[in-house]
Amino acid sequence: MLTAVLDTLFLFALIAPIVGILSPRERSHLVSGSVALIGLLAAAVFLTNFLSRVFAKPIEVPLGAGLVNAVLVVDIPGLFIGFLAVSIGILVVLYSLKFMERDSGTPFYFGLLTLMVAGMVGVGFAGDLFTLFVFWELMCISSYVLVGFRTQVKESVEAAVKYIVMSAAGSATALFGMSMLYGLTGTLNLVGLASALASAKGGFWLYAALAMLITGFGVKAAIVPLHTWLPDAYTAAPSPVSTILAGASTELAVFVVVKLLFFVFPALRGSWVMFFATFSVLNMLLGNVVGLLQNDVKRILAYSSIAHIGYIFIGVAAGTQLGLTGALLHIFNHGLLKALAFLCIGAIIYRLGARTLDDIAGIGRKMPVTASLFILAILGLIGMPPLNGFISKLVLFTSSLDAGMLWLGVLLVIFSAVSTGYYLRILKALIAPPSGRVSEAREAPALLLIPMIVLAFLVILFGVWPDPLLSFAKSSSSWLMEVGRYA
Amino acid sequence: MISYSIYLAGAAVLYLTGIYALITKRNLIRLIMGIEMLVNAAHINFIALASYWRPGFVDPLATAIVTVSIGVAGCIGAVFLAFAIYAYKHYGTLDVRRMRELRG
Numbered sequence: 001m002l003t004a005v006l007d008t009l010f011l012f013a014l015i016a017p018i019v020g021i022l023s024p025r026e027r028s029h030l031v032s033g034s035v036a037l038i039g040l041l042a043a044a045v046f047l048t049n050f051l052s053r054v055f056a057k058p059i060e061v062p063l064g065a066g067l068v069n070a071v072l073v074v075d076i077p078g079l080f081i082g083f084l085a086v087s088i089g090i091l092v093v094l095y096s097l098k099f100m101e102r103d104s105g106t107p108f109y110f111g112l113l114t115l116m117v118a119g120m121v122g123v124g125f126a127g128d129l130f131t132l133f134v135f136w137e138l139m140c141i142s143s144y145v146l147v148g149f150r151t152q153v154k155e156s157v158e159a160a161v162k163y164i165v166m167s168a169a170g171s172a173t174a175l176f177g178m179s180m181l182y183g184l185t186g187t188l189n190l191v192g193l194a195s196a197l198a199s200a201k202g203g204f205w206l207y208a209a210l211a212m213l214i215t216g217f218g219v220k221a222a223i224v225p226l227h228t229w230l231p232d233a234y235t236a237a238p239s240p241v242s243t244i245l246a247g248a249s250t251e252l253a254v255f256v257v258v259k260l261l262f263f264v265f266p267a268l269r270g271s272w273v274m275f276f277a278t279f280s281v282l283n284m285l286l287g288n289v290v291g292l293l294q295n296d297v298k299r300i301l302a303y304s305s306i307a308h309i310g311y312i313f314i315g316v317a318a319g320t321q322l323g324l325t326g327a328l329l330h331i332f333n334h335g336l337l338k339a340l341a342f343l344c345i346g347a348i349i350y351r352l353g354a355r356t357l358d359d360i361a362g363i364g365r366k367m368p369v370t371a372s373l374f375i376l377a378i379l380g381l382i383g384m385p386p387l388n389g390f391i392s393k394l395v396l397f398t399s400s401l402d403a404g405m406l407w408l409g410v411l412l413v414i415f416s417a418v419s420t421g422y423y424l425r426i427l428k429a430l431i432a433p434p435s436g437r438v439s440e441a442r443e444a445p446a447l448l449l450i451p452m453i454v455l456a457f458l459v460i461l462f463g464v465w466p467d468p469l470l471s472f473a474k475s476s477s478s479w480l481m482e483v484g485r486y487a
Numbered sequence: 488m489i490s491y492s493i494y495l496a497g498a499a500v501l502y503l504t505g506i507y508a509l510i511t512k513r514n515l516i517r518l519i520m521g522i523e524m525l526v527n528a529a530h531i532n533f534i535a536l537a538s539y540w541r542p543g544f545v546d547p548l549a550t551a552i553v554t555v556s557i558g559v560a561g562c563i564g565a566v567f568l569a570f571a572i573y574a575y576k577h578y579g580t581l582d583v584r585r586m587r588e589l590r591g
Contacts, residue, residue: 069548130552137559144566148573157573158586164570165518168563169509172525175556176502179532183495186540188548 003061003072003125004046005082009118012039013111020107029106033097036110040090040117047082047121050074055475058486060127069189073127073486077476080328081124081255084335088247089117091451095343096240098447099350103238109149116142116244120252129178129188132256133171140167140220143249147237159229159236166219166229174216180209193264194483200267210265210272217260220253224282227306234302239346242298246305247339251331254312258327261316262480269319277317277408283310284415291422297345297355297429300422301338304381307419308334314396314412318403324477325470326395332469333388333462337380340455344374347444347452352437357425362434366441371430373452378423380459383416388462391470494535502528515571515581519564526560 001007012035020032053059058075093113100106119139126132144167148160182188184205185196200206219226230250234242261272287307294300312334315327347370348363349355364371380387393412400409434441443449462469479485501524508521530553537549571581578585 070551130548130555133552134555134559137562141559141562141566144563144570148570151573154577157570157577160570161515161567161574161583161586164563164567165509165522168522168567169506169525171563172505172522172529175526175529176498176532179498179529179536182533182549183536183539186546188552 002063002122003050003059003074005043005050005086006072006118006122006125008039008042008046009114009121012036012042013114013118015039016114017107017111020110029101029103029110030097032107032110033093036114037090037093037097039114040086040093043117043121044083044086044090047079047086050079054079058479063131069128069187070131071127071189072122072125072131073190074125075486076472076479077255077259077328078124078126080332080472080476081252082121084251084332085117085120085124085248088244088335088339089113089120091339091343091454092240092244092247095243095346095448095451098445099240099346100238103150105149109146112142112146112149113240113244116146116249120248123252123256126190128190129181129193132190133175133178136174136256137171139249139252140171143241143245146241147233147245149238149241153236155232155236159232163229163233166226170216170219170226172216173212173219177209177212177216180205180212184209190259190264191483191486194266197264197267198483202268202271206268207271210260210268213260214257214272217253217256220250221257222250222253222283222306222309223257223279224286224306224310227283227286230306231299231302234305234342235296235298239298239342239349243339243342243346246301246342247335250305250309251335254309255328255331258312258316258324258331259480262324262477263483266481266483273317273319276313277405280310280313280317280408281411283307283313284411285310288415288418288422291419294422295356295358297348297357297360297426298342300426301341301345304419304422305334305338307415308338308381310415311393311396311412314400314405314408317408318396318399318405320399320403321477321481322395322402323399324480325473326392326399328473328476329395329470330392332473333380333392333459336455336458336462337377337387337389340373340452340459341377341381343448343452343455344370344377347448348374350448351441351444354437357429360438361429361432362438363441364430364432365434366438367443369449370444370452373456374430375427376456376459378426380463382420382423386460386463388459388466388469391463391466395470491535491539494531498528498531498535501531513582513584515567515574515583518583519567519571522567523560523564526556526563530556 016036020028023031061072063070122135291303315323380389505524533549
């Protein structure tokens with residue numbers, strides 16, 4: 001009904017908790033987790049199936065019937081973000097099998113995780129703003145519950161409350177923006193909107209609608225004045241949930257902002273380019289400077305996420321196809337790198353129960369594999385040449401030169417250098433001599449290591465052989481830039 | 488017939504009231520009321536604009552959106568209230584100013 005991918009995800013999101021509840025309590029997390037894992041793997045297979053069929057022409061899947069014109073459009077950009085969401089979902093479920101073993105209510109946890117992935121894939125596939133909104137809310141609501149999943153932990157509940165207030169206000173603002181756009185054009189179909197606004201001259205209402213949409217989706221994308229929920233939610237959520245939030249959900253929000261700007265509002269490019277140059281600088285400045293002051297590794301990584309969203313906006317500010325390619329590429333690469341970093345700190349938390357720099361000092365001697373993978377992720381986030389973070393930063397830098405915004409490219413380099421400050425603090429903590437509780441720690445269990453090794457493999461692979469990902473991002477950006485091809 | 492601008496102005500006022508509530512109020516229950524106001528402002532906008540494009544024809548798309556969105560808003564409200572209960576258990580108050588475990 002909703003394409004094979006989404007059907008599978010929904011089906012398994014329902015089956016996973018039911019099977020988990022029916023099985024013996026001590027094994028419920030393994031049973032429901034394996035069911036969710038099977039569903040996600042099947043979804044990945046179906047996504048790969050789509051890949052060959054979609055290159056020539058996007059597939060339109062009408063939902064429901066008659067006058068309500070809701071539609072899913074499976075296209076290259078949608079698959080691009082769908083692959084990110086599903087692959088991170090698979091690894092997070094695999095990781096959670098071990099990580100969440102001591103928690104209660106895990107059957108629901110796996111169901112919600114699968115639903116969240118379904119929401120993300122649906123947002124990527126949505127062909128009109130209404131469908132996009134519904135899947136967006138599916139992702140948001142399941143992520144609210146996942147952030148506050150450990151209800152017995154005080155900070156977890158507090159972070160969830162902050163997150164819900166900001167994010168729900170953002171969603172409502174986006175809905176208000178959609179209603180204004182609907183009033184201006186009479187349609188919510190993305191292709192229809194794009195052709196209706198192709199020659200738009202601007203005007204107060206159109207700018208207001210754009211501003212509300214960007215504000216609404218920008219809350220999840222952590223555009224700087226709206227970022228305050230992010231460090232709290234990333235820190236207080238269980239590590240696998242932080243991983244999927246940082247690696248897929250926030251990236252998806254940036255993707256939605258980018259898609260709206262380049263696909264629906266290209267006519268107003270002259271005005272949003274300068275705004276996004278400003279946001280980019282603000283994000284880089286705040287993320288990197290406040291990141292230096294943190295002592296909690298998860299908070300450092302959260303602020304580094306804010307900074308990286310600033311790097312992505314450099315591509316948006318360039319406003320060219322190269323810029324869009326760089327932005328999409330960095331969305332994907334940053335998703336992989338940040339997911340790897342959060343999984344590594346999660347493994348340390350699993351063994352040690354601590355996450356401040358002082359408490360984990362010396363863990364590298366006791367958990368050598370985890371620490372090496374963590375160092376790999378950190379080097380990738382800095383942008384070291386053989387890793388994938390370098391490739392996308394290079395494309396972003398080139399795009400800023402190309403668009404005549406040398407100063408943005410220079411700021412990218414400068415802030416990357418500044419960010420090295422806090423990444424090196426993590427590095428130093430990892431390789432310091434162990435003491436106290438750290439000296440009793442052991443290497444993380446295999447089930448935690450497997451997803452990390454897979455991600456590390458991808459990070460290196462897309463660093464030394466970026467061509468497939470680059471051409472994928474390139475064709476995504478060409479689809480997003482040329483609306484006429486959808487007709 | 489009343490012109491559209493009255494409905495749209497009403498929606499805008501409702502939206503601003505919701506934003507005001509979110510900024511100034513400190514009680515969790517009032518915050519969820521503010522969020523519901525924002526959502527309902529968008530709903531009023533949709534319904535008012537549904538009959539704007541073709542006289543004598545009401546676009547069913549807007550009604551469908553509002554119906555689904557009311558359900559979604561209900562879900563958000565339920566999740567929020569559930570967390571409000573947990574917050575009350577942990578902190579003994581619904582005042583968000585008292586919730587200060589996380590900062591930085």
